[in-house]
Amino acid sequence: MRKIIEASTAAAIGVKLSRPQVIPMYPITPQTHIVERLAEFINDGELDADMIHVESEHSAISAAIGSQATGVRTFTATASQGLALMHEILHIVSGMRLPVVMEVANRALSAPISIWNDHQDSISARDTGWIQLYVESAQEALDTVIQAFKIAEDKNVLLPAMVCLDGFTLTHVFEPVDVPSQVNVDKFLPKYKPAFCLDTKKPITMGPIAYPNSFMEFKGAEHLAMKNALKVIKETNTQFKNQFGRGYGDGLIETYRLKDAKYAVVCMGTIVGTSRVVVDKLRKQGKKVGLIKLKSFRPFPIEEILKVTKGLKAIAVADRNISLGQEGALFSEIRSALYGKSKTIVSGFIAGLGGRDVKEETIEKMFDKINNGGTIWLK
Amino acid sequence: MLEIRIHGRGGQGAVSTGQIMAIAAFHDKKESQSFPIFGVERSGAPVQAFVRISDKKINLRSQVYHPKIVLVLEPSLIEVVDVTQGLLKDGLVIINSDKPAKDFKLNCKVETIDATSIAMKVFGRPIVNTLMIGAFAKITNLLSKESLKKAMDEKFLYSKGKKISDLNKKAIEEIMGQK
Amino acid sequence: MTKLKISCGGIIEDVGSTKANKTGGWRTFKPVRDVKKCIKCMKCWMFCPDHSIDKNIEVNLDYCKGCGICAERCPVKAIDMVKEEK
Numbered sequence: 285m286r287k288i289i290e291a292s293t294a295a296a297i298g299v300k301l302s303r304p305q306v307i308p309m310y311p312i313t314p315q316t317h318i319v320e321r322l323a324e325f326i327n328d329g330e331l332d333a334d335m336i337h338v339e340s341e342h343s344a345i346s347a348a349i350g351s352q353a354t355g356v357r358t359f360t361a362t363a364s365q366g367l368a369l370m371h372e373i374l375h376i377v378s379g380m381r382l383p384v385v386m387e388v389a390n391r392a393l394s395a396p397i398s399i400w401n402d403h404q405d406s407i408s409a410r411d412t413g414w415i416q417l418y419v420e421s422a423q424e425a426l427d428t429v430i431q432a433f434k435i436a437e438d439k440n441v442l443l444p445a446m447v448c449l450d451g452f453t454l455t456h457v458f459e460p461v462d463v464p465s466q467v468n469v470d471k472f473l474p475k476y477k478p479a480f481c482l483d484t485k486k487p488i489t490m491g492p493i494a495y496p497n498s499f500m501e502f503k504g505a506e507h508l509a510m511k512n513a514l515k516v517i518k519e520t521n522t523q524f525k526n527q528f529g530r531g532y533g534d535g536l537i538e539t540y541r542l543k544d545a546k547y548a549v550v551c552m553g554t555i556v557g558t559s560r561v562v563v564d565k566l567r568k569q570g571k572k573v574g575l576i577k578l579k580s581f582r583p584f585p586i587e588e589i590l591k592v593t594k595g596l597k598a599i600a601v602a603d604r605n606i607s608l609g610q611e612g613a614l615f616s617e618i619r620s621a622l623y624g625k626s627k628t629i630v631s632g633f634i635a636g637l638g639g640r641d642v643k644e645e646t647i648e649k650m651f652d653k654i655n656n657g658g659t660i661w662l663k
Numbered sequence: 664m665l666e667i668r669i670h671g672r673g674g675q676g677a678v679s680t681g682q683i684m685a686i687a688a689f690h691d692k693k694e695s696q697s698f699p700i701f702g703v704e705r706s707g708a709p710v711q712a713f714v715r716i717s718d719k720k721i722n723l724r725s726q727v728y729h730p731k732i733v734l735v736l737e738p739s740l741i742e743v744v745d746v747t748q749g750l751l752k753d754g755l756v757i758i759n760s761d762k763p764a765k766d767f768k769l770n771c772k773v774e775t776i777d778a779t780s781i782a783m784k785v786f787g788r789p790i791v792n793t794l795m796i797g798a799f800a801k802i803t804n805l806l807s808k809e810s811l812k813k814a815m816d817e818k819f820l821y822s823k824g825k826k827i828s829d830l831n832k833k834a835i836e837e838i839m840g841q842k
Numbered sequence: 843m844t845k846l847k848i849s850c851g852g853i854i855e856d857v858g859s860t861k862a863n864k865t866g867g868w869r870t871f872k873p874v875r876d877v878k879k880c881i882k883c884m885k886c887w888m889f890c891p892d893h894s895i896d897k898n899i900e901v902n903l904d905y906c907k908g909c910g911i912c913a914e915r916c917p918v919k920a921i922d923m924v925k926e927e928k
Binding site: 288290314399400420452453454456457458459460554555557558560561641642643644646 | 681
């Protein structure tokens with residue numbers, strides 16, 4: 285059913301339709317609306333789940349480990365400092381191969397204090413072993429959380445997943461969304477069957493020590509699972525498309541007007557929407573430009589990036605984050621993916637930090653300076 | 664695509680104004696989008712919200728810089744904020760004021776509506792946002808009365824109850840008349 | 843060397859594997875209780891970090907590492923740590 289709702293509500297509906305049974309949560313701007321809606325769903329009897337009110341994000345994600353370990357589908361959500369506070373536990377969730385799903389309402393990290401959007405929080409959690417999917421619209425937020433459970437719980441993956449949506453720039457936007465029926469979502473995402481869980485009748489040990497003679501093997505297995513996720517994300521997107529009539533590129537990346545393009549912008553999150561408008565505008569002026577939307581930042585789709593950038597003269601990579609003293613994270617990743625295999629010029633642009641609005645002009649400037657080859661701050 | 668900017672003070676309902684307009688446009692079979700610029704909210708501080716209405720899917724996610732229509736919920740804001748900033752040449756500013764439009768020297772088309780007085784009559788309190796939406800709809804013909812009433816239910820029935828929802832619908836009737 | 847099993851998430855399905863590890867072999871001194879002095883306050887049972895003292899205040903020498911905490915905690919000095927002949 286088509287409705288007009290806030291993106292946070294859409295994100296919460298996606299969670300509700302996925303039927304998690306436990307939601308440990310701690311509120312933080314701009315994630316709050318998501319968990320408020322979930323609390324309402326539980327209160328109104330629309331969602332049969334236990335919400336655990338904890339005293340910090342560190343506890344929220346720790347409680348998520350406990351509940352997921354007992355074989356229960358578990359969800360939480362956070363942003364910014366909250367995600368930073370979770371950091372040490374994030375590694376434990378992935379290392380223990382617990383498919384927890386979390387929505388991150390992307391927000392800058394202090395100091396100075398900022399409640400507004402950029403990707404510094406989730407990019408800083410890049411190496412925690414979580415799948416990271418970035419979305420551009422309320423619809424995609426709803427659809428992606430349902431997919432995230434399926435991807436995370438796949439027996440060849442078994443890794444936690446973050447669904448990253450831009451704080452305020454998306455979370456607080458009202459826009460039309462098609463809400464799928466529970467029956468259809470149930471068909472797509474069946475009841476959770478854990479690969480292993482704590483059970484007094486069949487006890488197992490979880491989270492033991494690994495000596496230097498086995499630790500690398502465990503990390504190798506996790507890395508392989510992350511690589512497996514590339515295929516599973518694609519398959520899940522296809523299945524979703526077949527069942528609900530809409531998909532997002534191949535699940536990992538999406539291209540827009542790229543077919544005969546010579547130049548393209550690469551970006552994640554809400555910048556994608558604005559970039560679509562700019563690409564349309566420049567196309568009208570006869571310029572051969574296109575867009576590459578990166579949805580899956582982890583796992584990183586190297587092959588797909590190589591394929592779609594083939595033949596492009598230059599690409600502009602928009603980063604809503606900065607690795608201080610170096611460059612934007614996405615820029616580094618794209619350049620590394622293309623290194624030695626492509627002649628395409630890669631230019632980096634730092635934009636939209638701490639809620640600085642990314643305007644049409646901002647994207648146009650990226651196209652103007654696309655042959656630069658270095659990193660430019662677009663203030 | 665039509666772009667609208669709303670100026671209000673924290674607590675006046677500028678954010679809700681945008682949401683209700685977007686909801687109503689959606690029920691008029693349009694694509695719509697609404698969002699606020701959030702500050703660190705304080706009651707009384709100047710607040711802005713935006714609405715986009717279009718026949719096609721809206722992808723643009725930047726703030727609104729060139730509105731066609733500006734709603735000003737509180738006339739004193741004109742002293743502190745440039746409400747005409749970026750306004751399109753043929754743009755319109757609708758101000759909540761008991762003064763005639765010609766009293767506002769804004770270099771653009773201005774309409775005024777004494778929303779505060781009507782609000783006191785309907786709500787017994789100076790809740791002006793619903794009346795400003797009604798005024799917008801009446802002046803521009805861009806939102807239907809039926810859709811606005813539907814939007815009031817969607818916005819208030821669950822969160823504030825039937826009484827508030829009905830009062831808001833009455834406010835819409837009051838300002839738009841039995842058209 | 844036996845091949846290590848790299849299970850998903852490091853889970854161990856054959857639980858209780860620590861039982862096979864008889865830490866009693868690490869011991870130099872063993873606790874010997876004077877039953878006449880003992881007032882059965884159970885402090886030794888409570889404080890034994892290896893659960894090697896049972897409710898009858900019998901020491902399980904398969905696992906007792908000889909740490910001496912029981913002797914240290916005994917309020918009536920009923921436990922002596924005695925060098926073991928091996």
